[in-house]
Amino acid sequence: MAQETARPADASGVYRLGGDLPVNRLGYGAMQLTGPGVWGEPKDPEEAVRVLRRAAELGVNFIDTADSYGPFVSEQLIRKALHPYPQSLVIATKGGLSRSGPDDWRALGRPEYLRQQTELSLRHLGVERIDLYQLHRIDPKVPLADQVGELFLLQQEGKIRHIGLSEVTVEQIEEARKIAGIVSVQNLYNLADRSAEDVLEYAERENLGFIPWFPMATGQLARPGGPLDSLAKELGASPSQLALAWLLRRSPVMLPIPGTSRVAHLEENIQAARVALSDAQFQALGQAV
C-alpha cells in the first residue's frame, strides 16, 4: 500500500468531469442509505449521516445518488449530513425512473416528468445547480431527443451543470451526443461482469467519465470466502479493496462509487485507493473472477 494519509481517497487520482469539475476518482454511491428495496428510511439514519460525513473526511468528493433512492431519502440525507457543501464536493444525481414500491423501478422519460424531478432534486439537495444530472434510464416509449433535449434545456437554464447517461449502449451515447454534451456514462461493470467493456472503451477514447455501478457486484466480491478471498490474503488487502483497486487500475476514466450503509465498510473500501496493483496482480485478478 502507498503511504498512509488521513484522506485515502486522494490517492485514487483526480478526474475532471466535463473538463471543469475535478473529483477524486474513488467516490461513494448513496443508494444503500435507504430502507429495504431502496424504499423509505434506512434502519439506522444516524449511521447513514455518519457514513456521509466520514466519506467526506476520507477525501471522497464525488457522491452518486438519485431522486428514486427512497425516493428522495438519499438526497435528503446528503443534505442533512453535508450541507452547506464544501466547494470541492460534486454531487451527481439522476432522474428518469419512477417508483411505485420497494424494488419497483419503471423508466419514465417524459420531459415534464424529468423537469419536475430535476426541480425536486434541486430542492432536496439544497443546491441552485446540479453538478451532474444523469438520465437514469432511457425510456423506450419517449423519443431520446425529447428526454436529452429536456435536460439540455435545463442546462441552458442553469439548473444542471453537466449531463450524464446510465445503462446505455455506444449507439445510444452517440445519438444523445447529437442533442447535448454528455460528460459521463454509468453502466453496470465490475470484475465479475464486464459486459459493458465496449462502452468503457468508448468512454476512454472520448474521455467521458465511466461510473461503474455495482462495483463490488452488490457485495459478492467483498464477502469473505468469495472469489477474491485467497488473493486478498496473499496481497494483504481485503476482497473489497481488490475489487475497487482493480477498477481504478483498469482505466483513468473509471470513477467507482462503492455503496455501503456502514462506516466500517466505508473505511475499508476507501483504503482501496492506496492499494497499488502490479501488472501481474492486475492480470491475476482479471483472470481470477
Ligand SMILES: NC(=O)c1ccc[n+]([C@@H]2O[C@H](COP(=O)([O-])OP(=O)(O)OC[C@H]3O[C@@H](n4cnc5c(N)ncnc54)[C@H](OP(=O)(O)O)[C@@H]3O)[C@@H](O)[C@H]2O)c1
Ligand atoms: N445507474 C444505475 O442504474 C445504478 C444501479 C445500482 C446502483 N447504482 C449506484 O451504484 C452504487 C453502488 O452500487 P451498490 O451499492 O448497489 O453495490 P456495490 O457497491 O457493488 O455493493 C454494495 C453492497 O456491498 C456491501 N458492502 C460494501 N462494502 C463492503 C465491505 N467492505 N465488506 C462487505 N460487504 C460490503 C454493502 O452492504 P453494507 O451496507 O452492509 O456495507 C452492500 O450490500 C449505488 O450506491 C448507486 O449509487 C446505480
